[in-house]
Amino acid sequence: MQRKLILASPLLEITISRLCQELIENHQDFTDSVILGLQPRGILFAERIHQELLKATGVNIPLGRLDATFYRDDYRRRDPVSPNATKVPFLIEGKKVILVDDVLATGRMVRAALDAMTAFGRPEKVELCVLIDRIYSRDLPINPDYIGKKVNTLETEKVLVEWKEQGHDEDRIWLIPVK
């Protein structure tokens, strides 16, 4: 099976800017809003959203990186995932948290992230923003509030996100077969 391109420039930029417009619609001046990128792969997407919102609104929204490895419920049941740095240099007590990840599939990582977040306070509200939503792959009742693109995938497929920041020529999102 070949890899299949599912999203690339210029549609990708349009998608990101549409997500930002939706965020602006709901958060307006972003008082009390914070962005949390989910480690490891949600970070670059969270940074894009952050930059785009800075350009559009002039507001520098606090941006953190959250690693939920230690909170996963499948530890010891599959190959261990090595942890990444958590950098949340602010308290999320009473804040509106925008949780950002690149791909949403089973929802287990998001569940773990909701758990991990409580170490930094009790947020007033948590919203989920994903670039790719793998519909019909969910193990848990978790749904995103902001969706870049919905993709119907098989279990034998995987979504691969490539960013320029990682050294790729273009931002591209692929659907690839899993061996």
Added chain:
Amino acid sequence: MLSTRHLLGIKDLTLEDIELIMKTAQEFKDVLNRPIKKVPSLRDVTIANVFFENSTRTRLSFELAEKRLSADTINFSASGSSVKKGETLLDTVNNILAMKVDMIVMRHASPGAPHFLSKHIKANIVNAGDGTHEHPTQALLDSFSMREKLGDLAGKKIAIIGDILHSRVALSNIFALQKQGAEITLCGPTTLIPRHITELGVKVSHNVKETLKWCDVANVLRIQLERQQIKYFPSLREYSLYFGISKQMLDELDKEIVLMHPGPINRGVELTSDAADSHHSIILDQVENGVAVRMAVLYLLAAQN
């Protein structure tokens, strides 16, 4: 993933294992600096702390590490147990394991006790000190603390000063530091340096001042009077005169060195009080890092079932 199911000694670890433990420990150190210091990673794991020898720091540190990982813990100490009635080590441990325990953290006075156990039981074993042999988690936390101060340890000069003969900390540190590419000099009276230790590729010195001038880190060990059945030196006063380290000696050096001690300190013997409490000393950082490093070890070993 670690290359081993048990942490019996540093000797069995690869450099990749050490790097993985260091990286994981760094993330746990972050966790420990948060308002809520607990993660749920090991909530389905039960750990028994089996201590056949006295301990304050190590035992508290392991217990705290286990609690921060949400593991269930039970504690066992030899005094006041059936060991006094003549139960064997294997029987004692098998009885503990029959209560559905997943991991054993053990300290024992006999070198090799955890290695023996690892051949007979299924649970993961962490050696918390076996006689005068190894104390792997202490060496790992020492390396972690040195790396915080100095960065990469390759080519760094580390002195281990004091009672090398009776020290499990020394042997584990030698293995750990050599794997990370550091140079090592052991310093102490001839009677407290094991014969043939230079076979391991370490240098030996009997001059503390020279050693301090040479090193980037001085890891000072305790004189273990409880293990010394014969006199290895005339008196504690004479030992401290020749091998004790004072703040003045550290201040006279033309560079900053890092002073470490695994504890408990015999103040006035191997270190004077002003040296132990000086800005050179990272003794309390070592204790702090101990919890994070032990969390990393337990976390990584728990995945090995």
